[in-house]
Amino acid sequence: MEEKYRVEHDFLGEKRIEKDAYYGIQTLRASENFNITHTSIALFPNFIKSLAKVKKACALTNYELGDLSDMQKNAIIQACNEIIDGKFHDQFIVDPIQGGAGTSTNMNANEVIANRALEILGKPRSAYDIIHPNNHVNMSQSTNDVYPTAIKITLYELIYKLKDSLRELRDSFDRKAVEFKDVLKMGRTQLQDAVPMxxxxxxxxxxxxxxxDIYRLREAQALLKELNLGATAIGTGINTKPEYRRKVINNLRDVTGVDYESAGDLIEATQDTGAFVHISGILKRVAIKISKICNDLRLLSSGPRAGFNEINLPKMQPGSSIMPGKVNPVIPEVVNQVAFEVIGADSTISIACEGGQLQLNVFEPIVAYKLFTSINIMRRSFETLAQKCVNGITANEDVCMENILNSVTLVTCLNPIIGYEKSSAIAKEALATNKRVYDIILEQKLFTKEELDELLHPKNMVSNYKS
Structure with missing residues (x-):
């Protein structure tokens, strides 16, 4: 019977690995040590592609500097290109939350690329004397510069997708703003009647x-262009040639199409996670504001008989297992919960970034996991909010107008015409008799119905507003 396993070794000993696996011994050890989320970094395909882009740029640089042969360079580049195209992602098996400051993730990439490169050359897996995960794929590199560089590349790309989802949501609200431009309603402060809008x-x-917030994300995105690639272990560039730092950034620009640049001080850049803190803060800001909007949508649609009932949200599913006819605002509710998750993730990221010590922050794996997860769930929730909620909102114009006519604060709009004293008297009578301000004004013949209706026309009620 054909042997199903191959044997690899490291300085800790030997382990059997499935013969057809592209990963190696260090990846296997990590998968055994870190069974935390019951997922793997394959959950983030953009991140795996970013790792392959970094490895490709490094291989090109090492070849230009004479440290890789044509054969080695070509095989490594082809393996990287295949991963960038979406292949072999199932071989990235390490848990995203891991000890070791991302070393397990880096070695997972090194081993998969090395073994696929060997296969391209017609060699067996683990023939590391030809292409070695450390000696060749990881040449002139350390986890401490590769890993944060790949995180930043991934975030840069993911933020584009997040901005796209926000633009879709913004456009949905813009269309409704035009659709509802003549629907007069009562504005509220502190949940009390204020003035019409x-x-x-x-x-x-x-x-x-x-x-x-789209603009804020664009600003924050620019911070991600500064990289510490070439820093190796702590920023001194140990094990690299003098020309390497400049060349590897140039090659990374060519590989990614983004004008990345080398940090001014690589020792500082290797330990400083300020960009991640800032990005997380912007994500929290976005989440809080969208969640507030969802609170408004739920409140404005509340009822329908015993609430505000000024707007109707699309009916998505039955809302109760016991109350027939009940429909809940499930789309805003799920977006609220996404916001709660993002706000909590920001706290985790803040603590992780603060917890760094000396020349390296070992907690970047949890930072990456939380940032990637936050952006992904935000993007999907915003698309859901636009498509399954906002686009289908309708206005209850009669309810909106009735609230205006019933509101005592309607007299505020008439202050400049009838004076404060008369307005106060009308308000007092309305409160005492439970009559509408509109009806009291007509009874006192302060205006004809035509004149009052003209005063209450949206163009007059909000005439000083400039959109």
Whole structure:
């Protein structure tokens, strides 16, 4: 019977590895040691592709410097290209949360690339005298510069996708702002009646809030272009040639199409996780603001008989196992929960970044895991909110107008015309008699119905507002 395993060794001893596996002994040890999330880094395909892009840039540089042969370079580059194209991701088996500052992830990439390169050359897996995971694939590198570089490349790409989902959501609110531009309703402060506005203005506000955060993400994204690639262990560039640092950044630019640059001080850049703290803070900001919008949507649609009932959210599913006819605002609710998760992740990231010591932060794996997860769930939730909720919102115009007519604060709008004293008297009578301000004004013949309706027209009620 054909042997199902091959044997690899490291300085700790030997282990049997499945014969067809592309990973090696260090990956296997890590998978055995870190069974934390019951997932693997394959959960983040962009990250695996980023690792392969870094390895490709490094291989090109080492070849240019005369340290890899044509055969070795070509095989490593082909293996990297295949991973960038989405192949062999199932071979990245280490848990995203791991000890060792990301070494297990780096070695997983090194071993898969080495063994696939050997296969390309017609050699058996583990023939490391020809292409070695450390000596060749990891040449001129350390986990401490490769891993954070791959994180930043991944974040740079993921933020583009997050901005796309935010633009979709912003555009949904913008369309509703136009659709509801003539729907007059009562504005509220502290959940109490304030002064009239249009539902279009309310929805336009949401679009503007989101647009501001798209800009903040664009600003934060720029911080990710500064890399410590070439720093190796602590930033001194040990085990690299003098030309390596400049050449590897140039090659990475060519591989990624992004104008990455080398940090001014590699020792500082290797230990400083400030960019991750900043990105996390922006994500938290976005989450908080979108969650507030979802709170508003749930409140404005509450009821329908005993709540605000000013808007209708699309009916997505029955809302109760016991109450027939009940429909819940499930889409805003799930987005709220995503926001809670992102806010919690920011706390984790803050503590992890603060916990770094001396020349390296060993907690970057949890930082990467939380950042990648936050962006992914935010992106999907924002697309869901736009497509399954906002796009289908309708206005209850009669309810909105009735709230205006019933509100005592309606007299605020008439202050400049009838004066504060008369307005106060009308408000007092409305409260005492439970009559509508609208009806009291007509009874006292302060205006004709036509005149009052003209005063209450949206263009007059919010005439000073400039969108």
């Amino acid at each position: 249009t539902l279009g203005q309310e929805f336009k506000t949401y679009a503007v809030m989101i647009d501001e």
